[in-house]
Amino acid sequence: MKYTEGNTVKQQAIDEELLVNGTKGKKKVGDSGMEEDDECPGPTMIDFISQMPDDILVKILSLLPLKNAVITGILSKRWRFVWPYLKRLDFDGSDALDEMDEKLCVVEEAKYINQVNNVIRSHVSPTLQFFRIRFNLDKTYSKDIDDWIRYAFDKKVELLELNLFERHHKPRDTKDNYDLPLPLLEGSMVHLSEWPSSSSMVVETLSLKKLLLMRVNVSEPSLIGWLKNSPRLETLYLYGSGLMTKVNVGGRDINLKHFMLMGWAELQSISLCDFDLEKFMYIGREIEISLTNLSKLKELDIGQVSVGLNNKVFSMISCVASTLEILSLDIDRQKEDIPINVPGFPVLPNVKTLNLTLPTELDDTIIEYIEIGKKCRSLETFTISLHWCAPITKKKTCSNIFGHCFKHVKISGYRGIRSDVQIALYMIGNAENITIDPSCHPYDLIELSESEAMKREEAGRSHAKLKLSSRVFHPQVKLVVL
Template sequence: MRNLRSRSSRNKEGLSGRSCRNDFISQMPDELLLMILDLLPTKDAVATSSLSTRWRFVWCSLNVFDFDGEKSLENMEDDSTVLLINEQTKFINQVNGVIQRHNLPTVQYFRIRFDLSMVYIQEIDHWLQFALDKKVEILELDLMQKSCMPRENPHENYDFPLPLSNRRMRHFYKWPSSDDIVLEMLSLYRLELYGVSVTEPTLKGFLKGAPCLEVLSIYGSHLSTHLHVGGSDNNLKHLKLVQCSGVKFISLCNFDLESFIHVGKFVEYHFDDLPKLTDLKVGGVSVGLEDNVFSQVSCCVSSLQVLHLDIIDGPEEILDTDSVPKLPNVKKLTLIIRATQDDSLLDYTSIAKACPILETFEIWLYWFSLAKRRRKVRRTASHCHKHLKLLKVEGYYGRISDLELVVYVMENAIALQNIVIDPSCLYSREGLTAANKLKVEQQARSSAKRQLQPIVPQGVELTIK
């Protein structure tokens, strides 16, 4: 027994000594250790303080904070309100405990991701003030519900504040005019808001108070009915609005915007003097005879290089082909089309015909009906696409209307190199179960192979996912 204990003791000493001598990571300077911690979730980075005295306070000098509670939300029951409140309390305590011990004057990146409503306004205000005091450059507030869906009652959203010092005062006094509302964020470069309400005065205020802000993204939020962004002193380059309720009119004027994305219900657009706008994605738009989107964005069509249209018109609507302007610089075109009753979709190719240097053509087909018709393949007027190299069709189901679109490109794109067919069911009104959806997609994949493989041109690679 004595020999065994002695051997065990020697092994422990030997391992311990060898571990100390070979612990190259702990011997690194703080700068390198911080680079390692920056790659970890904030919760894990803080946990390294328990490794040894060497690691105890290293995390306190982090300038990247990512408080991501998504995993906690995923593990919760859908209807457990009590559990949600407990997790919210734990999350709030964790964030407070970390930021109280931070000892650097600046923070580069600060992110909060958890299901938090207006109930927790004081805590969120405190975190926001911390980030602004630390001259944050990238700020993300993701306060969406654990279902990742916008709240039914937008008044439950956290309200992105006026200057935080005015938060209490505005409950007792009249709000100041928009010219007086300035939330200073002098170092802020990128701001992303999820499940956060933003009023028109507040939006103007933080754009005015954030001269370095170039990227603004707002998701699942409640906005003012009329949204106006512009002015030569505006430095914003990229604006993204996704599933934002309330807004009905968007005006963008007189600044160097480079990309604009709007996904959601139909709104009216007014664009003017946007000379650098090259990337445009708009949803819920019409290309029919009324409310044609091209007339609303006509000032910027000559500068566009990437165009993505989510079209609400069905194929039974009359497409005003004469209203489609020349799009001389568009290289990538994406069309989301509602496919119903197997009606021909060839009229939409007039948008592609308006792009003389088009290289990539993507078509997303939403399955509003799984009906098929037995009819001949229709053809439209030929048009030589000299530069088109890639056609991608998502939601290919195998209807004649789907086939017509692919045949059109095969016959008119002389430089075509790749056709990518994805039979995934993007949407269906028919309430498919997961098993039925998989079965339908398998049938669509078989139809694509049967229809397209015999006719694909030589030298063109066909990929069916």
């Protein structure tokens, strides 16, 4: 049917209504602009979704971005009061930040604050499973952030994320970060104090299971307070915090299972002891780390900029060697040659997965690091991630490594340079299944353009297929080039 200029808007409104309420009993607009009977009605459209129970509709809306879920409130009266019962509130404003002009920053921040507050005022669910704030916000907005924290805990939130990251083109000094309030136990409630904007905050943290804080300042008393006053807290992730030079966590009243620390510029030492920690990750500069009496620790991820193969790191691993099942090390190359039998490196009897991130260069050889894999007596999966580093003046020579059979080996970041080829050929002779992945390491992607990364990846793939496939002589060795 053709629309005249005068009835196009009206017909469009009727069509939108039909999408929600079906076609039965509706009129259509004729060419004259008058309503007329539908003489040839089509199949009746029934809105099965709107007839579903509220709890089902809430689950459906929880799969949508929060903004889209809220918009469904304008569909009909039936939908108007569904989204306020969502148990997941995800205020992710990262997409807006990616395209934000610096001059519009203040306007966008104010807009984000209003959006969060408007949703909270209409939200009526008695509980929250998940509450996320993800936007560039500093301590200027402490009062609003405090209110959001209070609201989340009033709703007995289980997972709380405050990701107050700074814009990439204008890094923020840690002194300008929002300061996490200090929790103090008062009877059965927790009083959040110390910071002026939080002087009257009283909340209950008994429901909290997971806490993620990015670009949020955390003091040592505040950290301990949150751990001891949140008996169900199992996962804690802290990134880019200020106010703390040391982390000392211990005691049987700590229930933390997963603890991750990244990007702490002022941090000098970490000491963890006497609780049932299962996974620990630290990514940052080289510091003192002490792990004592952690009998449940199964996964360890250490990514220090200057780790290297030194006894300090290995002695730390020795304290938890008998329980580890997954070990990940981001290793910095050393200017001196690395000894074959690394002094002090422990035997790891239960490690099944070993992940090594290694720097390479044109004249460098890193095959000595395979010795770490040999210490893992139960090793099943061995992943080696290669990335480019600046050249050093002293060339390393390949040492004689005694044979050892690995089950599954993956080499990522393969480019076909001398060091890459050496480690690949060694694995072809000492592994059952080898996967070569030429994709660039994230470290390299920081410096490379998309086209350069694709060229490097294709060059590595072509080299692996041409040079490595012909070196597989044993029929039981399987080589896959991605």
